[in-house]
Ligand SMILES: NC(=O)c1ccc[n+]([C@@H]2O[C@H](COP(=O)([O-])OP(=O)(O)OC[C@H]3O[C@@H](n4cnc5c(N)ncnc54)[C@H](O)[C@@H]3O)[C@@H](O)[C@H]2O)c1
């Protein structure tokens with residue numbers, strides 16, 4: 001017999017704070033896509049090419065998730081709790097990687113290059129979603145921050161500034177309405 | 180400089196050289212199988228290659244469950260689903276692919292469907308999403324795509340007219356057989372086209388965002404073998420040594436790009452194949468110099484690094500460092516012109532039967548191709564169209 005006390009089980013630690021940050025960022029991303037469809041022509045043009053209906057799920061193994069749905073020509077952020085059958089799911093392998101992605105310590109391009117994620121579903125559709133997420137990030141953040149997230153930051157324009165203000169307005173309003 | 184992070188994986192056993200085919204019965208036994216389904220196509224069967232494989236079982240206790248010999252070029256998920264049904268009904272326990280990239284990729288698709296116990300390949304699109312070890316799978320390549328060592332398959336979706344990608348380490352075959360008898364019947368045009376495909380694999384793996392020291396070693400070794408053997412293999416197709424060297428080059432390049440992936444050139448070639456049925460190697464050959472030029476400002480040092488394997492030491496030391504990247508692109512152009520002269524393969528899109536009014540739809544498909552995610556530069560629609568126009 002082994003001494004059980006000498007070899008106890010070791011439960012995994014938690015990543016509560018990091019998952020909270022990821023969840024919050026995913027909210028802005030999700031709302032940003034929903035609002036971006038209404039106010040930004042680049043996002044609208046991309047999403048108009050998506051199939052209808054179409055559901056995209058961004059998930060993190062043992063972490064938060066975020067679903068976006070296009071249906072009958074409308075784009076909706078379905079929130080974090082939504083249990084959906086997604087057409088395409090992008091899954092991040094560890095909460096740590098998701099956190100790094102969300103705070104700009106890892107660009108989307110690096111998450112792909114370093115195999116920090118995998119995709120269930122049509123890869124070409126995933127690329128179309130990534131382009132929209134990158135555009136939302138370009139709208140949310142000024143260029144010097146956005147460059148940590150995406151590898152092709154659009155140059156400054158008044159349109160981008162206007163849409164940035166509208167986007168934050170929408171996200172905050174959305175948070176207000178939800179609670 | 181090392182990448183901040185990388186992954187590398189290759190688990191395929193390789194048997195290369197004289198009488199390599201005759202190892203199949205033993206190896207199949209090692210894998211616990213004795214009732215393989217053989218997959219091949221008409222061209223390969225007509226060249227007598229399927230028979231060579233069947234003959235290699237003489238004196239063994241292996242019963243071939245069935246031979247499916249009508250896989251079309253750029254085959255689709257419908258073909259895959261149909262073959263999976265044959266596998267099940269004939270109670271096969273393993274798969275042997277004998278052919279070029281079209282046959283091998285179809286076989287990978289079949290293995291997914293029969294392993295997962297499904298009827299439809301479309302359920303498994305995506306990367307790294309498969310979770311089960313697959314049925315014993317042996318590949319005998321007869322061209323030079325390197326697909327025998329890659330964790331990827333490209334299969335046509337006939338409804339959408341696009342090429343779907345599947346990647347997972349589980350898709351890797353257990354064994355790759357390189358037997359010089361299997362490639363010596365390849366006609367010159369296919370020899371040239373697959374050599375360009377293999378060259379593109381090596382070069383794109385070397386330029387891409389997943390580039391790493393291990394895949395670099397495979398990529399440069401592949402380029403050297405292509406450089407030293409391509410002329411001979413075209414002059415004398417029956418030369419066993421050059422054929423085996425070219426098969427090894429394709430395999431090395433395959434290991435490189437299975438880990439470091441391909442980029443904008445393949446994205447464009449896949450789109451050219453999907454929209455206009457341009458053969459894969461031809462599409463790559465036409466777009467390769469344009470892709471290198473496109474990536475030049477993003478990764479000049481990597482492109483310069485390709486010069487040594489492309490031209491050899493003596494020529495390399497004569498070129499000042501500042502010119503090396505451009506010289507590497509020139510060396511690729513010189514090689515493809517040589518292939519054009521020797522075999523008559525097209526070097527421009529208009530000669531490859533691409534109508535000019537299709538360029539926009541090709542560009543649109545290309546920017547949604549999975550390969551683009553690993554290109555050092557984010558290619559958008561305008562970039563893609565510009566490259567296609569330049570190659571027209
Ligand atoms: N999964 C991968 O890693 C990978 C890599 C490269 C290419 N591919 C795919 O492979 C396909 C192209 O493959 P390919 O270039 O090998 O062409 P192919 O398999 O389509 O074959 C082309 C023709 O050559 C004939 N042929 C093949 N071997 C022969 C031989 N030894 N003698 C005489 N005739 C022969 C075939 O019958 C066919 O008619 C494309 O669909 C491409 O997307 C996949």
Ligand SMILES: [Fe+2]
Nearest residue numbers: 376380445459
């Ligand atoms: Fe290829």
